[in-house]
Amino acid sequence: MINLIYNMKYLVNFQIELAIKYSKKIKFRCTHTILESEVEKKLLQNFDTIKDWFVEYFREKPLDNFIDVPKLDREYNVEMKVGRITNSIDGKYKTF
Secondary structure (H helix, E strand, C coil): CHHHHHHEEEEEEEEEEEEECCCCEEEEEEEEEEEHHHHCCCCCCCHHHHHHHHHHHHHHCCHHHCCCCCCCCCCEEEEEEEEEEEECCCCCEEEC
């Protein structure tokens, strides 16, 4: 457990809006932990580059890595917006 806390670098708070075809929109508020090992070679210098990295990371990964995707036979569209990134080591943060 102590290793996990030591390795946490950033907390990303974001919102996912899932628009199901012919149905309503569902919003999810989420937090994702970025570990030092995930970004150590990426040279992320500031919160804007971290946000860009996370947006790309979100696009590359399946949606069910972030939320429980409803079991649907219908199509759905996903929009994601980063709200805040916090450096878990020094407590500094930026809101978007």
